[in-house]
Amino acid sequence: MDLLQKASQINLEKYQYALPEERIAKFPLTERDHSQLLIYQKGDIQHKNFYNLKSYLPENSSLIFNNTKVIPARIHFQKQSGAKIEIFLLSPLDPTPEVAQAMLVKNKCVWHCMVGNRKRWKIQDQLERFFETDYGKIKVTATYSDYEQNHIQFEWDNDAVPFVEIVELMGSTPLPPYLNRSATEEDKPRYQTVYSKNEGAVAAPTAGLHFTDAILKDIQQSHPIHELTLHVGAGTFQPIKANNVLEHDMHCEQIQIERSTIEFLAQNHNPIVAVGTTSVRSLESAYWFGVQLTNNETNTFHIKKLYPYENGFENLPSRKESFQAILDYMEAENLESLHGDTEIFIFPGYKFQVVNALITNFHQPESTLILLIAAFIGEDWRKVYNEALKNDYRFLSYGDSSILLP
Structure with a gap:
């Protein structure tokens, strides 16, 4: 029986556990670490x-962080009738689908969105908001570009202002739905890692929320630190509803990795500690892009959700060979950073090619992230979660942390 046949028989109920509502951390701790x-x-x-983390990092290991920055993706308008409309930014469409570039667009753009109170926003209606800024008064409008697909066009009447500043003016922190509360001023800095840089995520890479500048400085004295960017999408919260997990509609997320990080991964043979599941997805996806280059399959960095299993885990290039293939590609294309996207679905049966240790929070039952944890440490995932529940750990985005060393 091949890997995909085995995966199709995964019983999702085996990845269920009882998570009491009171164990979900609704607010962050006063001190991150x-x-x-x-x-x-x-x-x-x-x-x-x-704050004891450094003592448990593998000897000679390096840490890889996801430096994406959460944007205030919940945008609110109020119609003249008084009806409140919430627009949740999901992904850019026009003039560019690439998040980093889309945040810098001026005057007009189109995004795929979720719309709250949609029945009160008719196809012909134009929503408006006005702001007093350092640039003067700005008018922002929202209209449907495609009503059926929830494609929303935003326009603003000042060509000095990029979209990222419009979002900062209008938006609120996109807290996960399971927190069941509105965002506060405290959430602006706390639902963000201290090392966040590149705007575009609509959910935080929550494993990184525990780090402080002091901890980073201390770790860096003995463990090299490198960064990449995966813009976390709202799909990270999407539960698995399909009986056959292979039929789950895996979300696609954008990745950017600088040449220096690719060089490090090609040259370094020591253990890699991924900070968060998003770093895992990025690193493993980049490896498979190197495999595709080695096999002359494509030069487009897009990893489909089941590609690793369809390709198989036999006779694969080493980590060094795969990342060297990426370096050769970048040299030929004169690229200083690698851009791509991934739908990679990591579940039991997956064989990790890059990541040796994982720092992560505690995730929702029957989720893609639980399956990733089970792939990483096997059946012991339940032992870990039972221990966490027994010892009063706080769960999910604002919850406590773990380091997994299989």
């Missing part, structure tokens, strides 16, 4: 605090 830290190492479990 005072969260609990569960250390899983080859079956053994210890309990510490996050």
Whole structure:
């Protein structure tokens, strides 16, 4: 039986666990690094605090962080009738689908969105808001570009202002739906990592929320740190509803990796610690792009959700060979950064090619992220979660942390 046949028989109920509502962390701790830290190492479990992390990093290991920055993606308008409309930005469409470029667009753009209170916003209606800014008064309008597909066109009447500033003016922090509360001023800095740089995520890479500048500085003295960007999409919260997990509509997310990080991955043979599942998805996806280049399959960095399993895990290039193939490609194309996207779906049966250790929070039951954890540490995922529940860990985005060392 091949990997995909086995995966089609995955019983999703085996990845269920009881998560009491009171165990979901609704607010962040006062101190980022005072969260609990569960250390899983080859079956053994210890309990510490996050500020103890450095003591448990593998010797000579390097850390890879996702430096995406969350945008205030919940945008609110109010019609003259008083009806409130919420537009949740999902992904840019026009004039560019690339998030980094879309944030810099001026005057007009189109995004795919979710619309709250949609029945009150008719196809012909134009929504308006006005702002007093350093640039003077700005009028922002929203209209349907495609009503059926929820494609929304935004226009503003000042060509000095990029879209990222419009979003900052209008938007609020896109807290996960399971928090069941409105965003506060405190959420603006706290639902953001201290090392966030590149705007475009609509959900935080939450494993990184525990780090402080002081911890980063301390770790960097003995463990090299590198960054990449994966713009986390709202699909990260989408539960698996299909009986056959292979039929789950895996979300696609954009990746950007600088040449220096690719060079490091090609030249370094020491353990790689991924900070968060988004870093895992990025690193493993980049590896498979190197495989595609090695096999002369494509020069487009787009990893389909089941590509690794269809390709198989036998006779693969080494990490060095795969990332060297990417470097050769970048040299030929005169690229300083690698841009692409991934739908990669990591579930039990996957064989990790890059990541040796994982820092991560505690995830929702029956989710794609639980399947990723189960792929990484096997059946011990349940042991880890039972221990966390028994020891009063806080769960999900604002919850506590773990380091997994299989």
